[in-house]
Amino acid sequence: MDKYSFFYKIPDNWCWTKLGKITSIIGGGTPSSKINEYYDNGDIAWITPSDLSNYNNMYISKGKKMITKLGLMKSSAKLLPKGTVCLSSRAPIGYVVIAKNELSTNQGFKSFLPSKVFKSEYLYWYLKSIKHILEAKASGTTFLELSAKKAGEVEIPLPPISEQQRIVNRIESLFAKLDRAKELIENTLAQFEQNKMAILHKAFTGELTAKWRKENNIDLSSWKKCELKEVFKVVKDKYNPQTENQIVNYIGLENIETSKGIISKNNSSEVKSIKTKFKKDDVLYGKLRPYLNKHDVVNFDGICSTDILVFRFNDINTAKYINYYFNLPMFIQYAVENSSGINLPRVSEKTISKYKISLPTIEEQQEIINILDKLLAKYNKIKNLEQQLEKIELLKKAILAKAFRGELGTNNPDEESAENLLKEILAEK
Structure with missing residues (x-):
C-alpha cells in the first residue's frame, strides 16, 4: 500500500488503512424512559455523551444510569465487550473512552469493537488527536453527527502491535509529566487568586492602610x-x-x-x-x-x-x-x-x-492604589503562568502528531510489517 496514500509519510513497516476494515462499528440506543422495567434495578452499564463531560479518565465502567436486560433487548442498544473504544458521535463529537467492562451506550456513540490489529489504547489516543477530522466528516442540519459509514472511512496509520504499545507507553509517560506540571501551575494560580482576594479585602476594609492613617492622624471614620x-x-x-x-x-x-x-x-x-x-x-x-x-x-x-x-x-x-x-x-x-x-x-x-x-479620602485612595499596584505587580508575573498552561496543551498536540507519524523514537524497523498482519486478518474474514 502506498505510504503516502492519505495524510503523511509513515515508517515503512506501518500501513494506512480505514477503521471500517479493521473493526466493527456499533451504534447505541435508548430504552424508553416511560417504561420503568427498562431501568429499575438495572445491572447493565449504559453511558451517554453527557457522562463524558469533564470526564478525563481513559477507561469507564458505567454512567449515571443503568439499564435492565429487558431494556437492552427492547432498544437498539448493544452490549459491548471490555476494550471497546467508544466515541461520542454527536452533541458533541469527539469524547473518547475505553470500556473497562461490558457496557452499552445510547445512540450518541459510534463504538469500535476490539481487534487483533490494534490496541484499544492506541485507537483511543489516535481518535483524541483527530477530533477536527471527525467533525469535518460529520453532517446534519439540526446538529452534526458522525455516521457509522463515515466513521468507517476514517483513515488510520497502523504500526505493528508491539510498536502500538510502545507508542501508548511513550504518550502516557510524557503526558504524566505534563499533567504534573499543569497541576503545579494551576495550584500556584489558585493560591495567587486566594492571596489577591485577601489583599483586596484588606484594602477595602481599611486594614491595608491602618498604619498610614495612624501616621497621618486620620481615623477610619473619615470613610x-x-x-x-x-x-x-x-x-x-x-x-x-x-x-x-x-x-x-x-x-x-x-x-x-x-x-x-x-x-x-x-x-x-x-x-x-x-x-x-x-x-x-x-x-x-x-x-x-x-x-x-x-x-x-x-x-x-x-x-x-x-x-x-x-x-x-x-x-x-x-x-x-x-x-x-x-x-x-x-x-x-x-x-x-x-x-x-x-x-x-x-x-x-x-x-x-x-x-x-x-x-476613603482621595489621599487614602491614592495610598491604597499605590500599595495594591506594588503588591499585585508581583502577582502579575505569576499570572504569566497561564501562558505555560497553553504551551502544555500545544505540547500535547505536538506529541500526538509525532506519535502517529512514527516520530517518538520508538519504532523498530526490523519488526514485521503491520500490513502483513492486516492481510492475514482480512483473509480470515
Whole structure:
C-alpha cells in the first residue's frame, strides 16, 4: 500500500488503512424512559455523551444510569465487550473512552469493537488527536453527527502491535509529566487568586492602610458611605459611523480579559452600528455576563461596544480605586444576582449606580492604589503562568502528531510489517 496514500509519510513497516476494515462499528440506543422495567434495578452499564463531560479518565465502567436486560433487548442498544473504544458521535463529537467492562451506550456513540490489529489504547489516543477530522466528516442540519459509514472511512496509520504499545507507553509517560506540571501551575494560580482576594479585602476594609492613617492622624471614620452614582457619571455620548469620518480606537468585550483588563484594541474602520464614546481615565465595565468580570481604566480615547458601560470620575484615583473594587467577589455576586436575561444576562447601569460602598479620602485612595499596584505587580508575573498552561496543551498536540507519524523514537524497523498482519486478518474474514 502506498505510504503516502492519505495524510503523511509513515515508517515503512506501518500501513494506512480505514477503521471500517479493521473493526466493527456499533451504534447505541435508548430504552424508553416511560417504561420503568427498562431501568429499575438495572445491572447493565449504559453511558451517554453527557457522562463524558469533564470526564478525563481513559477507561469507564458505567454512567449515571443503568439499564435492565429487558431494556437492552427492547432498544437498539448493544452490549459491548471490555476494550471497546467508544466515541461520542454527536452533541458533541469527539469524547473518547475505553470500556473497562461490558457496557452499552445510547445512540450518541459510534463504538469500535476490539481487534487483533490494534490496541484499544492506541485507537483511543489516535481518535483524541483527530477530533477536527471527525467533525469535518460529520453532517446534519439540526446538529452534526458522525455516521457509522463515515466513521468507517476514517483513515488510520497502523504500526505493528508491539510498536502500538510502545507508542501508548511513550504518550502516557510524557503526558504524566505534563499533567504534573499543569497541576503545579494551576495550584500556584489558585493560591495567587486566594492571596489577591485577601489583599483586596484588606484594602477595602481599611486594614491595608491602618498604619498610614495612624501616621497621618486620620481615623477610619473619615470613610464615607455612598452609592457609586455619587462618585461617577454614566457616559452616554454616542458614535455614529454613518456621520463620523474619523477613525478612532475601538474596544469590544473581546478586547477585555477577565482579571487582566484591556489586552488589545481595534479601530473603528469595521464598525457599522452606534457605539459609546469614552475618554482616557474612564472605567469601562462589561455589563454582558458580569460573572466574567471584564473591566479596566482606559488610557486612551475611543469608542466601545454598547455592552460596555462607561463610567467617568472626577478624580483618576477614584477611578482606579473603584476599578480595583470591581474585583471583589461580593461586588461580582451583586452584579450577577441583579442581572436580567437568561441566556445573555446583563447588569444595568442603574443597578451598578445603586451599589453602596465605603469610600476613603482621595489621599487614602491614592495610598491604597499605590500599595495594591506594588503588591499585585508581583502577582502579575505569576499570572504569566497561564501562558505555560497553553504551551502544555500545544505540547500535547505536538506529541500526538509525532506519535502517529512514527516520530517518538520508538519504532523498530526490523519488526514485521503491520500490513502483513492486516492481510492475514482480512483473509480470515
